[in-house]
Amino acid sequence: MVHDYYLSKVKIKDFNEWNKEKEKQYLEEVFILPLAKEKDKLKNKSKNEDIHVFYPKEEDLAYLPNGSVLIKITFTLKKPYTSKDEGEFHIIDDKIFENPIVRDKFTGLPMVRPSTWKGHLRFAAERVDCQNKKEIINRLFGSETEDEEKLKGRLYFFPTFFEEDSKKDVITPLKRDTRTPARGPIFMEVMKQGSKGEFYLLYVPYPKGKNFEEKQIGEDLHFLASALKLMFYTYGFSAKKTSGFGTIEELKEENIEIYPKDKKGIFSILYTTHNNSVKDGV
Known part of the structure; x- marks a missing residue:
């Protein structure tokens, strides 16, 4: 059995309680977003740690x-x-970000x-x-x-x-031969x-x-x-x-x-x- 610490901190609403007309949004709005927000909240408590403990000294x-x-x-x-x-996955402006930074x-x-x-x-x-x-x-x-x-x-x-x-950035891949857009813009965390x-x-x-x-x-x-x-x-x-x-x-x-x-x-x-x-x- 796998135990997810962050998941254990989130109160997930039962699927049967969710509006069935919005079944496609259940995973994102009731599961992923609350989980990501709770994860960020817990991680923010560790940001005040002195990162220099990881490094060698003279x-x-x-x-x-x-x-x-x-x-x-x-x-x-x-x-x-x-x-x-x-x-x-990472949340920026209450939206799931598909290309998060490490x-x-x-x-x-x-x-x-x-x-x-x-x-x-x-x-x-x-x-x-x-x-x-x-x-x-x-x-x-x-x-x-x-x-x-x-x-x-x-x-x-x-x-x-x-x-x-970090910030949100957008790049548009170009075709090598014509230098025109190959597909739609890609959102990246940078x-x-x-x-x-x-x-x-x-x-x-x-x-x-x-x-x-x-x-x-x-x-x-x-x-x-x-x-x-x-x-x-x-x-x-x-x-x-x-x-x-x-x-x-x-x-x-x-x-x-x-x-x-x-x-x-x-x-x-x-x-x-x-x-x-x-x-x-x-």
Whole structure:
């Protein structure tokens, strides 16, 4: 037997008590809408929780292998961000919304899942211009094929929560040949341009593998900086990224925190203003 916590909090009117002339509206008006509203009410109680408990801190590096690096980037969306939550429905203006954004189950906040970050960053990494690109990608993200030495990736991803309210947006799909509407408008829940978020990424050079060399750490971090630049500024990290969704405004130096701090120069390619006097720290 399956017990639904949210459903248990909703008082559902018996179908026989419902106006039989409106049988088609029963499911939506008597079941789905009250359930969704109760769910939002309960989730709103969790929105005041400190989301930073989910993230690593500088002092955590003391317990990790030498060469570990923590990256925190505070960003502002240049283009909207959207994602598709297959298993949920959401209510906007008392109407069922068919394309809801992914939300955290605990806080109810719109979020970018760790797996989403990993997928989009790997997509960008595969487009970095580098001679030993495949080798570095396998070190960072883990090997994909069974033919290679199976290694767990050196990157650890964390969720990003948007504390601002999502908005409703409309897109109209166009035919590729005529650029005329292919079908009617599609309503989507998005985080609008100007929304802010925090990106956390942890680099841990372990397991090292049988061919490990210290110089790999420097190679990994420089490659990672290039991949981050492509993901944030060129390809984005959103569904609909071919339309430019999920790119960010140019970062300033104060938007990026790197620990240990002597590694920050490696990521200076992400700043709008470069400090050429900062050494790479490798």
